[in-house]
Amino acid sequence: MEFSGEFKGPRAINTFDIYPLKYHKDPAAIKDKIVARGKRFAVLQGMQFKFHKGIAFQKDRKGRAVRINVNSRVMIDPATFRRMRPNYLFSSIQSPIDSRKEEDEDAEHEPEDSEQDSSCSEKESSSSDSESGDDSTHSPERGQRVEPIREPRGRTFSDDNLLLASPVVLGFSFADKLWLEFSVSGLQDIEYNEGAFESLMLPEKQKDIVQALVESHKFDAAKGIDDVIRGKGRGLISGLHGQPGCGKTLTAESISEMLKCPLYAVSAGELGTSAARLEVKLNRILDVAHSWGAVLLLDEADVFLEKREVRSNAEDLRVDLFLLTLLCQVHDIQRNALVSIFLRMLEYFQGILFLTTNRVDTFDEAFQSRIHLPLRYSELTPKAKKAVWKVFLEAVRKTDSAAAVAEFTDHDLDALSRRQLNGRQIKNAVRTAQALALREGTKLGLEHVKKVLDVNEEFSRDLKGGTGYTDAMRSYT
Incomplete structure (x- = not known):
């Protein structure tokens, strides 16, 4: 064994980084x-x-x-x-x-x-x-x-x-x-959350359809009918639309848990805004997602789903308006190219894809016929919100200890479910309340949750033009 270093005097061989x-x-x-x-x-x-x-x-x-x-x-x-x-x-x-x-x-x-x-x-x-x-x-x-x-x-x-x-x-x-x-x-090995799909706050009819479609596509894809052109349109594309925090992303996550397959989540920012970059990145992602049998989630996909537009110039436009219109046309051409590439590549994708958006009214008409399963997510009902509160409070009991959470009565949960909150806000409130309880060295109780919700409601009022909003506007004058 050769040694290229230098040292003075004798040295024990087992003090070197590498030795027999x-x-x-x-x-x-x-x-x-x-x-x-x-x-x-x-x-x-x-x-x-x-x-x-x-x-x-x-x-x-x-x-x-x-x-x-x-x-x-x-x-x-x-x-x-x-x-x-x-x-x-x-x-x-x-x-x-x-x-x-x-x-x-x-x-x-x-x-x-x-x-x-x-x-x-x-x-x-x-x-x-x-x-x-x-x-x-x-x-x-x-x-x-x-x-x-x-x-x-x-x-x-x-x-x-x-x-x-x-x-x-x-x-x-x-x-x-x-x-x-x-x-x-x-x-x-991965520990799957097999109860994730059951925790979805969706009507049972919708859950049955979703489960039937994804399981048949995953396990019985060979029995599905093909397009006139072989290999075309054999994917399963689902469009999830509705208000934020109502379970759109959770749907894709829970389905990947149910199928015990990877979830490949992609944001619009990763794909880029140029047509050339989109084609390269999307082709690569679709390639590996199908190879791995992954559930592909494209979150906040509004930019790729918007209607394609063509603007026409009026002869009597002034110069400044003409330049503005010209810039708008260039922007439309770029966006139309993105939508066209996106449509073409989805046509041949054979995996499971979920697209989430908050603006279904801007959908391009070509997407409507390509979406096999459109799901609308409405605002959570008090009953659904009560169930969500139970899920996250139970999660605290499991991760911390049962003794770390005080008993929440049905009356307490009913009062919390009347608050104007979505699922994500409920999760954040429980997490923040848990941090408060840990700092105080006490059990997580209703008073901690209320304290967090009161602060959040003050912020919401400021966003809608409350006292804080007025004070902020005065600071600019």
Whole structure:
């Protein structure tokens, strides 16, 4: 073993960062630990939906590791990782034999999360968790699902093989929206909330329809009728519209829990506002979402669902109005391009997609025929709000302790349910009231909740032109 460092005088060999295993004080325990980790690595082959808790990392353009704390659900998928990031600098014990100085210099000028696949990805140094195969660097045809690579049954690895297994696996973090290297020891099975769908405050008729549609699409997709053009219109697109805090996002989350599949939540900001960027990003997202069998949620999708418009110039417009109209036309052309691209790409998506919006009145007519399941979310009734209060108070009892929450009578809950609150506001009120109770060292009770709600109502009155609003306006004069 070579050593390139310098030191003065004799030094114990086990004080170095790296030294032979036989000089460790307990080599058998170290070997058993690494073998156990290798067995976990062997189980994580192909695509695996897991929960990761701990430190993950990614390499920057110069090969330096950037550490990221990830406590969320992740998809382990080395093949798709290499396809989506073909220029990623994988760790290697020895430098590649072929010289790639010019390519490395070019890579420094490329974006870290490259949007383009490249044939050079086949030359990248491979990690020990590699899913080998020439096809892994090419995008599948739209609608073609990527199946996980399965090893032959009964294949076993010797302890010497397991000692060489990689301590990390490649995958994607849904919370951070990053392709990362995850520690094998930080991965664990997912605990699904199987009662999430039942907690939805939807009419039973709507819940039955939603459950039937998503389950049939997930488990009996082959029995569904096809379009005249093969592979077209085989997705399940649901439009969720209504006031904020009424359960639109929770619907997609609870369905992913019920189906035990990933939830890939995307905001309009991630897709961008230019037509070129939208097409690249959306194509990429639809690709991996279908490959993983994920439920795709596009939150606040108003910008992509708005009506396309064409403005006409009047001959008698003045110059300033003409320029204003011209700018409006340019804006309309850009927005029309976004809507057209969005429509075209959704036509061939074969997965489950939920679109949430608060402005259904601005929907483009073309979307109406493409939405298989439109759901309207009305303001929560007092009965529904009472149920929501019970759900979040019970959640505090489970996470903290039953003794940490005072008893809320039906009369107390009825009084709270008469307040003008949505589901999100109720959750925030319970969370803030819990913090107050913890600070005071007392049980969470009705007085804590009322104190929080009174402060929130003062803020609401100020927003509607109350005393605080008047005082704020005077400060500008």
